[in-house]
Each structure stands twice: as C-alpha cells, then as structure tokens.
Amino acid sequence: MITLSEPESLMGQIWMLITVQPDVNQQLQHYPHQQQLEGWGRFNPAGNWLLVNSLH
Numbered sequence: 001m002i003t004l005s006e007p008e009s010l011m012g013q014i015w016m017l018i019t020v021q022p023d024v025n026q027q028l029q030h031y032p033h034q035q036q037l038e039g040w041g042r043f044n045p046a047g048n049w050l051l052v053n054s055l056h
Contacts, residue, residue: 001014001015001016001017002014002015002016002017002037002050005036010043013048014048015043015048015049015050016047016048016049016050017049017050017052018049018050018051018052019041019051019052019053020051021052021053021054024039024052024053024054024055027055028052028055031055037055038055038056039052039053039054039055039056040052040053040054040056041053041054
C-alpha cells in the first residue's frame with residue numbers, strides 16, 4: 001500500500017500498488033519501508049490502485 005502525496009486532490013489517500021513488470025516487482029519487494037518513491041504508472045480510481053510501470 002502507498003499513501004499518495006500527489007496530486008493534491010488525492011493527497012493522503014491510501015492505494016494499492018500493482019505491477020505486471022517483473023523488474024518493477026523486484027524493486028518494490030526490496031524498497032525500504034516508509035520511504036518516498038517516484039515512478040510512472042496509471043491510476044485506477046475505481047479500484048483505488050496504481051499500475052506501476054517503472055520506478056526512478
């Protein structure tokens with residue numbers, strides 16, 4: 001799960017992160033807990049999840 005900080009209209013909401021990219025999944029598995037992360041993906045407001053395509 002992730003707490004959004006952008007866009008302002010969604011700030012503070014908690015969403016699920018999902019990916020179909022094996023390399024992104026590997027990065028997410030080893031990402032430090034409670035750390036800010038930045039990446040590219042798509043919002044699914046109907047399901048409250050983010051499809052992550054890449055991390056920076």
